[in-house]
Amino acid sequence: MTKTIILIPSRLGALRLPNKPLLKINNKSLINYVYEVGQSTNIGEVYVATGDQEILNEVQKNNGKGILTNKTHLTGTDRIFEAYEKLNINDVDYIINLQGDEPLIDINDIIKLNNLAISNNSEMATLACKLESKNSKNESVVKVICNENIEKNNFSTAKSFLRSLGNKKLNNTYHHIGIYIYKVSALKKFVGLNQSQNEKALKLEQLRALDNNMKIDVIFANSSPIGVDTHEDYLEIKKLMEYKA
Numbered sequence: 001m002t003k004t005i006i007l008i009p010s011r012l013g014a015l016r017l018p019n020k021p022l023l024k025i026n027n028k029s030l031i032n033y034v035y036e037v038g039q040s041t042n043i044g045e046v047y048v049a050t051g052d053q054e055i056l057n058e059v060q061k062n063n064g065k066g067i068l069t070n071k072t073h074l075t076g077t078d079r080i081f082e083a084y085e086k087l088n089i090n091d092v093d094y095i096i097n098l099q100g101d102e103p104l105i106d107i108n109d110i111i112k113l114n115n116l117a118i119s120n121n122s123e124m125a126t127l128a129c130k131l132e133s134k135n136s137k138n139e140s141v142v143k144v145i146c147n148e149n150i151e152k153n154n155f156s157t158a159k160s161f162l163r164s165l166g167n168k169k170l171n172n173t174y175h176h177i178g179i180y181i182y183k184v185s186a187l188k189k190f191v192g193l194n195q196s197q198n199e200k201a202l203k204l205e206q207l208r209a210l211d212n213n214m215k216i217d218v219i220f221a222n223s224s225p226i227g228v229d230t231h232e233d234y235l236e237i238k239k240l241m242e243y244k245a
Helices: 030-040 053-061 076-087 107-119 184-191 197-202 206-211 231-244
Strands: 004-010 046-050 066-068 094-098 124-129 143-146 155-162 173-183 217-220
Touching (some): 004 076, 030 046, 030 053, 046 053, 046 076, 076 094, 076 184, 107 124, 107 217, 124 143, 155 206, 173 184, 197 206
Parallel strands (some): 004 046, 004 094, 046 066
16 A cells, blocks of 8 residues: 655745744644644644744644754755655655645645545646636746646646746646645655756746656646735635634
8 A cells, every 4th residue: 555644844934924834823823734634634644844943842732743854954845855764654655745834725635636646656746726817927826837738637747837927828827736745766856956047046946846857747626725925825814714713
């Protein structure tokens, strides 16, 4: 049986919203909401990977599992690889990199990502959903261009990732959701590569993979989660989650 673990990279030093993982909604921190999402999938063991003792303490005091990593990683993927090595868990086939700032990501979409990646023997896969026209120029909403229509086929491969479409209308373009699943061997390869110029310019680490001819499969998600990147995002998601509660 294929074994998957879920690792959640988290840090306090986000420039646009410092201390983001510890922000509270209904007296629970964002990082603990995301941890509970990971657990609810029943895919495998869940750990938070962080370079900050405060985040580790927050997770552990809520009976979660975490591991302390180097503080200076350039990307979340580099952080989860260190965590994977330190955990030294036997027989892991796939690792899901679940972002710590999307507490409303749909559990069923995560399960779908895991199942389709395994059944298609993907080296690396991610999620995308329908792109609303209002977000075509919004640079905080990352776009992925696929080879085929994933709304019809559920599955395709990524041609490119970009932040803004400008006034262009491109076929098979979707709203990228920042979650990845890697074969362990693909994750090892990825973190061994130097950051590419495209990655640095657009601050999109997935471009490191494409620039080095690593295939990224894209799986269609039925829901569009709200990421918390700014204080305005936090207030929006706080209002939504408090209303639901």
